[in-house]
Amino acid sequence: MKIKNLEIQGDVALAPIAGFTDVGFRAICAKQGAGITYTEMASAKGLYYDKSHKTQELLNVTDDEKVKAVQLFGSEPFFMSYAVKHEAIQKFDLIDINMGCPVPKIVNNGEGSALLKNIPLAQDLVKAAKDNTEKPVTIKMRIGFEKINAVEFALAMEKAGADAITVHGRTRKEMYMGHSHWDVIKNVVDAVKIPVFANGDVETYQDFLDIKAQTGAQGVMIARGALGNPNIFAQITGKEERPLKEMILEHIEIMRKFHNEHYIHANFKAHMAYYCRGKRGGKEIKIKAFATKTLDELIQLIKDSEL
Numbered sequence: 609m610k611i612k613n614l615e616i617q618g619d620v621a622l623a624p625i626a627g628f629t630d631v632g633f634r635a636i637c638a639k640q641g642a643g644i645t646y647t648e649m650a651s652a653k654g655l656y657y658d659k660s661h662k663t664q665e666l667l668n669v670t671d672d673e674k675v676k677a678v679q680l681f682g683s684e685p686f687f688m689s690y691a692v693k694h695e696a697i698q699k700f701d702l703i704d705i706n707m708g709c710p711v712p713k714i715v716n717n718g719e720g721s722a723l724l725k726n727i728p729l730a731q732d733l734v735k736a737a738k739d740n741t742e743k744p745v746t747i748k749m750r751i752g753f754e755k756i757n758a759v760e761f762a763l764a765m766e767k768a769g770a771d772a773i774t775v776h777g778r779t780r781k782e783m784y785m786g787h788s789h790w791d792v793i794k795n796v797v798d799a800v801k802i803p804v805f806a807n808g809d810v811e812t813y814q815d816f817l818d819i820k821a822q823t824g825a826q827g828v829m830i831a832r833g834a835l836g837n838p839n840i841f842a843q844i845t846g847k848e849e850r851p852l853k854e855m856i857l858e859h860i861e862i863m864r865k866f867h868n869e870h871y872i873h874a875n876f877k878a879h880m881a882y883y884c885r886g887k888r889g890g891k892e893i894k895i896k897a898f899a900t901k902t903l904d905e906l907i908q909l910i911k912d913s914e915l
Contacts, residue, residue, distance in 0.1 A: 612744035618643035623831035632862035641845030652682030652691035681706035685736035721780035731768035836882030
């Protein structure tokens with residue numbers, strides 16, 4: 609698959625997930641077969657005012673990532689124009705604009721899925737990015753805010769210059785409830801000429817096969833289905849699955865190259881909740897992990913566990 613002039617290996621991507629797609633997790637998923645890996649969403653305006661480099665902390669990368677993608681959010685074309693030219697963005701191969709986040713604090717600022725209600729502004733954001741970078745510019749959208757307007761919105765983004773589209777098959781109103789509307793994703797695939805990634809309710813290899821068959825999408829983006837389970841990408845791509853404990857420990861070691869131990873310990877507990885999910889003795893391990901006081905304590909717990 610090609611997105612603009614960018615060659616993509618395979619047809620499965622790791623979605624941007626706030627609080628989870630850190631540099632370590634992206635590296636592990638890429639090793640297991642994810643062809644594109646997306647950062648947590650970073651604020652375009654935040655990059656403009658980023659005196660303490662807090663926003664840039666989200667933008668570390670490793671050579672393990674095959675295609676490095678950054679996801680930006682914002683509602684002001686000026687800041688989007690600035691962000692795509694920012695030094696911290698130049699190491700990425702692809703720039704994605706978030707038009708689907710349903711979180712109230714994002715929506716209330718006119719960002720994320722609020723843009724589904726303001727097609728002219730959404731188009732201006734795409735144009736602002738396209739006018740200031742040679743990199744592919746893509747968007748990630750939902751199928752509507754309260755009512756479905758996915759085809760109209762996708763066609764408008766294509767007209768504005770978007771090089772690819774990811775469609776999460778829920779409205780903002782649905783948040784993460786119910787089942788993703790794969791039929792609506794298919795309508796978008798049929799309507800546009802640019803590549804489409806289908807997103808929503810892909811938890812297994814069979815889900816991957818089903819969503820591709822039902823939507824005809826060129827690619828699939830996996831979000832929650834990858835949390836605690838980087839091997840889902842190996843199952844899809846035919847790579848060798850790795851022991852979970854080995855991947856967890858490597859995840860932490862990669863994080864150590866970029867962050868202090870307090871930061872890692874505080875942020876890794878959310879990952880542990882997923883790594884322990886459904887595992888024998890997982891509930892007990894999770895409780896013990898949340899009770900650890902230091903990163904070394906957490907590492908020793910993982911080494912001694914049956915994960």
